[in-house]
Amino acid sequence: MPLSLVPAVLLLLLLLTSCCFAAAVALTAASAIGTVLEWYDYSVWTQLSPFLAKAFFPASESVVLRQLNFWLVYAVGFLFRPLGSLFFGHLCDVVGRRVSLLATLIMMGTSTVLIGCLPTYAHIGIAAPVLLAVLRLLQGLAVGGELGTAVVFMHELAPPTAKTKGGCIVFMSVNAGIVFGILVAMIVNAAVPPEYMLLWGWRIPFLLAVFTATAGVVLRWDMPESYEFLNGKTQLQQQQHPLKGRASSWEEQKQLSCGGLAGKASSAGSAAQSTEAAAAGPAADAALPDQQQQVADGSLMIGEGATESLSKQQQHYRVSSDSSSSRRGSWLGHRPINMLFRQHWREVLLMFWFETWSAANFYVFYGWLPSFLNTSLGFPLKLTLGMTLTNMSLTLSMIPIFAHLSDRGVPRMAATACILAVAAASSVPMFLAISWKSLAAAWLMQLADLTLNASIFGFIPTIGNNLFPVHVRATGFNFVHTASQSWLGGLSPLIITALQLATGNTFFTTGIYLTVAAVISLCACAGLWRWYPATNRTPPEMQQAAEGLLPAASLQ
Template sequence: MDSRPQDIPVKKLIKALLAISFGTIIEWYDFTIYTQLTGVMSKVFFPGSDPAVQALSIWGIFAVGFISRPVGALLFGHMGDTRGRGLCLLLSVILMGVPTVIIGCLPTYAQAGIASPALLATMRLIQGLAMGGEFGAAMVYLHEIALPQYKSLTGSLGYVSLGLGVVLGILVVAAVIYTVTGEAMLVWGWRVPFLLAVITLVAAIVLRYNMPESQEFIMSRDEIDEEFRRRLKQQQMKKKRVSLKTTSTDLTCDVASSEDGSMVKATVAAVAAADPEAGSGAAAAAPMKHYVPVLELFRGHWLGILVQACYEAWIGAGFYLGYSWLPSFFTKHAGIPQPLTLWMVLSGMVIFTAVVPLAGWLSDKGVGRVTATMWVTVVAGVTSIPMFLGFATKSLALCWLLQVAILVMVAYTMGVLPAICSNIYPAGVRISGFNFAYNTGIMTFGGLTPLIMTAIQTNSKSIFIGPGIWMTCMAAVTVVSCIIMLKKFPACNK
């Protein structure tokens, strides 16, 4: 059953939407400043190395943040599906924001040697755990509190916050680059964007404290309670039948050897004590005690996990291509100065942020969610190699237009993603399922894309064609998953 926003008081609903926004903003603000400062941070944490090795090293640590995301998805998914969405979202934003600030305080390689990149990787691992629970839980929460006719539009607000976080990160990085120059940037300038995260962190904690639960979650708790009472009763009846059968055998023997019947009385008392009806009330009082969402998830929803993870192949790869990998690619292979690449990403993400809610609105008006995603991805796959050949022209205008085209296509697919993927799972395992599949897909196809395409260029010397082939393959995976989704999960397309 769909929840209604009016189930939550208006003031608390507004606070909840702001809380989701601030948490998502800090999450993507951090990722943005990391990706936009890779050129500086590679020199800070890996000095003296070959530029190609530096790039591989810093993108490798970037990928580390994705390795722990599936683990975080299961941990926070369990919390969100058992203890509540609000607690999950509060703890995840704390675990995301604190390491961001700590990164700004880390010693450089010159100060601490190999311990410096090791500490950076550790912070990225912790952030990966937090992101594993943060973004998926936020998408599910937005989906659950939305009116039925605005499911896609409300769910898309999470990606609007993503866009705002990216834009904020780019503006801060640009401000630092323009005001801090030369050696000062390597010494302390790169730290400023990370330390500023403390502002949004405090705001997110205040807003996320004591968030109201969605009606769908509350109803799912009642359904799970009822299901566990039913299972408990079945187990009790089974034990009772076994106990009565065993006691009946003992009783026959005991009657034959007891003249005064005392043994019969003792045995009857034992039967009464073994009757589970006497303790059923206490057992039913805590039916949630042994509920493990991940077991329920893999027992009955493994196909949904696989389909969702593959569905995100091109979506994740396209996003990290357009907003994180292309800026350094343009600087190195198209001769575009780094400050200019920041403005290219900034303008592209402004357009991205505008297209996301438009996609959600169109979906709510009846445009098939999965069908539209499939055709957008087909276009993306067909144009991937020609797009990279366009980059080879080194034309500033063409590079910018192609980058915006990628981000627009990604924006449309992301605008409908929460409504599509939330409909794969019932409420009782929704955060666990959405989070695990989302983060597995993003880790495998999205987070590794910058590293893989950099490795392709380094090892094959195929600067333009190789990455284009990779993106075509990612599009093919998403298209196949869309076809399967239309057949196995038709509700996702409505």
């Protein structure tokens, strides 16, 4: 090659690398942006609660009653999250990941912006809190279908050697949304005078969500579907309409694996070569893995050889589908909710109890503790917010570290069992240290505890995705994670408050509560490890299915 062409070739390689990197970044941002918006709204709502309570409820009410009514409206979102997880999980498993993620983002962004546009109680009376509750209901439905679907999508889209890292990006966006929300609330609160905060200042953070939502819609509009979902979908088509399903299946395989380039071969030639491949017998089967790997790598030749190799892989998919059709009914992909609770109820229960500690602990240390330090121990609100902001930022790095360990083959359930054992042993001592009424002690205890929490979040994406098959994966993971976070996590501050009123003890009872939660999660962890070993280590056949070397039905 002439030396004069070297700069041009290097420039071309740089441009191609930049385009690939930009596409990967755009896809990652599209998946995570909905979760960022979800937790941004949560942070803004909690930080601006004094102003929102005054704006949407009558001034004649006492401060306590006004706050109670405000948090009851806020709880509406938590109550409807599991319902949203089932609805959007069903949509995700039937129609596609992209459609579900697009719908949840539009619903979440629209309802958040509309909260910033609502008239107050002084203008429309009782209609103001009613409209606020309706928008919170819509937010709850959208939130229920967002995080789990995004985790499933990123996990399926990631290469087999980075599955957990792909899913954990969404969990990292939880911390990013919280930090972003706290920062915006603090900036607005500092920039707008108190008398104007009640008039219009509280609207600014909600209205700013229009930019995040718009960017998310643009990024998600042309998102691709994952190979695993398309493979499961074609299995359904083959079972319901064998002839049409097989043709459709193979068209999708060609388009997905080699961009439709090999599809330029004539259909007559493909049929003839498929017949020849079928007659080849064991020799063709022996050569199949190499050909399939060529398809997955994109190195398949174009022309006659490409058509022959594709035809052999098509035959492989047909045989696998036919052998599984007797075991699977036509409801595959059509009634995932029904199938989830009839066929996979054990997985649902075990995963729900497995997330007991991570859900309860997160809401206690992130949501309840800063408010308790301010109202009961007298620490300034700015210090408690700064403490939480710093610790959430520091623990953000723990999620990808443990996700990387998972992808490198570290046994997930064994590592999680060790983390839960440490949590069970340290919960009471941590709260006894907080009882010293030292901000430094509280700061360190929150940092240590949120580090343990982030470590488990690094494993959860692959545990949940390996537990549920592809045709109920979004419904199952969505529902289990959302239900545990809403019912076990969201209700934890209320349970702790009730225990404090009943016993008169604040710190010891809270530590005991989290210890019990850790023991429950540890028992569920042992059950998952014993009966569902794929949650501990990903089996080779599951990796092959993700690469396209095995059909999804062969795993059922």
